[in-house]
Amino acid sequence: MMTKASLVIVMATIMVVGVFGTNFVSDADALKSKNGASRNTDICGLVLCSDYPGQKEAFDANWSNGFLSNPRTVTNVDANDHSDSHNTSKFVPSSHNADQEFPAQLDVFIHKFELDKISADEALEGMTEVYDAYVKARITSDIIDGVGEKLSLYKKGTFDAATAVEAIHLTAEPQNVDPEYQGALDEVIHKFELDKISADEALEGIKEAHYGFVDLYVTSEIIEAVEGKIALIDSGKLSGAEAVEAIHLTAEPQNVDPEYQGALDEVIHKFELDKISADEGLDLYVTSEIIEAVEGKIALIDSGKLSGAEAVEAIHLTAEPQNVDPEYQGALDEVIHKFELDKISADEGLDGITEVYDGFVGLTITSDIIEDVGEKIALYNSGKLEAADAVEAIHLTAEPQNVDPEFINAVEEHTYQLELDDISLNKAFEGITEVYDGFVGLTITSELIEDVGTQLAVYDSGRVSMEFTLEEIKEIIEKVERAAQKSYSEGGIPEMKELPPNTVDIPAGTGVPGCEVDDWCYMPSSLTAHVGDTITWINSDTLPHTVTSGNADADAVGLDVPNGFDSGFMSADDRFEHTFDVAGLYDYYCQLHPWMQGSVTVE
Structure with missing residues (x-):
């Protein structure tokens, strides 16, 4: 049995072998494998050098030379050090996190150059030593290779010293390429938007900024996409303000959908206000730059499969997919609510539900919820679900939450x-x-x-x-x-909106149980008013709601209550107003989501 003392001696021996490697194995080359071939028995730490990242050269750089001579790593170099000496021995490259450590080591020299503490040539000399240390250790990555290419271009005379430093800076930190590029373009575009320069002057500035990056041999998907737009400008297919806007959107792809939706909404809003006809609205769409999904709808319009107001609605929903399920749920709830109030039969409810479903399918609009409701309708049509059961199944399917x-x-x-x-x-x-x-x-x-x-x-x-x-x-x-x-x-509880006096908000998220825990289903949940005051409720949720006198356990609700009120079905953004002519306490709730309760005290 090995004693503690023996164990310590064995561990110490392993550590010494790990540091000095093959110095203790002078006849290592004489060792043979079973088939007689010589084996690589060089030891790097506790593994064979053949298994060490970068093999023996990297190990020597990292440990045998670095550890024993106790050099300073570049990450410990003081940015205030004005020494002109760049001794390669003080760089200790590591294959671990190379893409973080390598740029950090380069940044020491870039930072000194930016502070005018060293010249561009001195900065390049230091960065070359860092790069050479990694190459010698056989440690590589896309970033290290990219910096090597830039150093080669400098040596060939393609770059002057200052340009080479900037090219290496961007190459070593690719995450900064797009933000710096976008910033350079935005500076020009902003002047154009303020009418400080013309469209042609803006395009000249954009090209100058663009080719400034291209000439550094620095690129990205955004830079290449802008290159495509510049090619269209040079060919005469884009010009003036239109060209500036095309480049603006190309350089900031995250803004494409919001701006596109805004442009369509402006047209759709005019149609909804009857300021333009459906055909006029569609003409504007056809001449707009549109996304692929809307192009599909326009193809249906051009083929005659969609037309008029139906086509406008199809494009509206296609351009704003986040609204598809809420609008569909709202349309179904309007029918289901009538069934729950015994205003229509289950069969009539299903007729209405089927009409809503067919309406969305006819617009070639779909979603997981719409498809699931379609399956329930099919079960009803096949006789596997009775009418009342089918209504309930569809209700739950349409609101999976x-x-x-x-x-x-x-x-x-x-x-x-x-x-x-x-x-x-x-x-x-x-x-x-x-x-x-x-x-x-x-x-x-x-x-x-x-x-x-x-x-x-x-x-x-x-x-x-x-x-x-x-x-x-x-x-x-x-x-x-x-x-x-x-x-x-x-x-968390939603922030209370700044509302006019005597106004109640129905916040987003109240269609799911939970708001009753902290009493924010209606905000404020309790309101005090005076006789003759009019209270306004606003539905800020995507789901429909009601404001109905009483509560879920009451025998009489809504208009059946003395001095009662009932908003009926309130879709998203709908408002309901009621004037209180009699003093008293008025409880109310949502018939669709009975956990939602509020009250008005009239004095």
């Missing part, structure tokens, strides 16, 4: 009654099973529903008791609720 909350509420109704001893364990378990089967029967599922189904299947196999299964289901639900609560708390 509500699936788990509704499932949890249905399950907890039974667990709560059990805790109060209002029902037996068997009755609670039977109720939970019915809830699960009900969702599955609607072809509605989620990870939570599947997990509960797994527990029910384990119980059915006879391996666990009913009590154990119920506890497991409660634990699964509590875990989901904790995660949801954490998500809401991390998201």
Whole structure:
């Protein structure tokens, strides 16, 4: 058995061998492999040199020479050091994080040059020594190779010294190329936008800035894209202000979609206000520079498959895909809300839902939600879902964020009654099973529903008791609720908007349970007014809502309540106003999302 002292001696021996390598293996070349061929037995640290990054030369540079002679690495060189000496021995290249350490070592000389502490020639001499140290250690990367190319161009006389320093600076820090390039172009474009220079002067300035980078042999996808626009300018296909704008958008691709959507919205808004006809609106689209998706819609227009107001709406939704699901959900909710209020039958509800679905499909607009609703409609048409079940299935499919909350509420109704001893364990378990089967029967599922189904299947196999299964289901639900609560708390309460007096905001996100926890479903949730005051509610959410007198448990709500009110269906950005002529406390809620509650006190 090895003692602690023996272990220390062995470890010390390994460390010494690691530093001095083959000095202790003078006859290493005499060692043979099993087949008689000579083996590379050079030792670099605790591995064979053949396995060390950069092999023996890199190890010697890193440890045998660097460690024993205790040189300064470049990262420790003082930027205030005015020494003209650049001894290569003080650079210790490392293959670990080379793309971070190599630029940092170059920056020492670039920084001195920028502060006029050394000349461009002296900076290049220092950077060459850094580069040569990495090459000698056989450490390479795209950045190191790029700097090597720039040094070669300098040596050939392609660059003067100061230009070479700038080229190397950008090459060593490629993440700065686009921002510096965009900044150079923006300086010119901004003068044009302020009418300080003409479009032709701006184009001259843009070309000068562009070729300043090209002449440094520095490029990027953005620089190459601008090169394409300059080629169009030189060929006469782009000119004047149009050319400046084309380059502006090309150089800042993150702004293309917002500016494009803004341009389309300006036209669509005129159409919605009846200031132009649908055909006039489409003429403007055809002459606009458009993205690929809108081009597809215009092809349908040109082929006669879309026309008039329908075509305008198709382009509107295509240009703003983030609005597709909210608008679709809003259209469905308008129909479903009438069914829930018994204003229409389930069959009439499905007719309306199908009409909405066909309307979006007819516009060649789709999304995951639209496709999932289409599947539910197909199940109804095939007789696999009854009318009322189909409406409920479509309601949940169109608002997937509500699936788990509704499932949890249905399950907890039974667990709560059990805790109060209002029902037996068997009755609670039977109720939970019915809830699960009900969702599955609607072809509605989620990870939570599947997990509960797994527990029910384990119980059915006879391996666990009913009590154990119920506890497991409660634990699964509590875990989901904790995660949801954490998500809401991390998201924080929305900031209260600066609103005119007697105005209530319905914030974004209230269509999902959680806003009731901190009482921000309506902001403010409680308001005090005077007799004769008019209160305005604004729906800032993407989902539809209502402002309805009463609450979900009341026998009478809305206009059936004395002095009651009901906004009806409020889509995104809709407003509802009500004037209070009688003093009192007025509770109200959202019929679509009953956890949303507020009140108005009239004095």
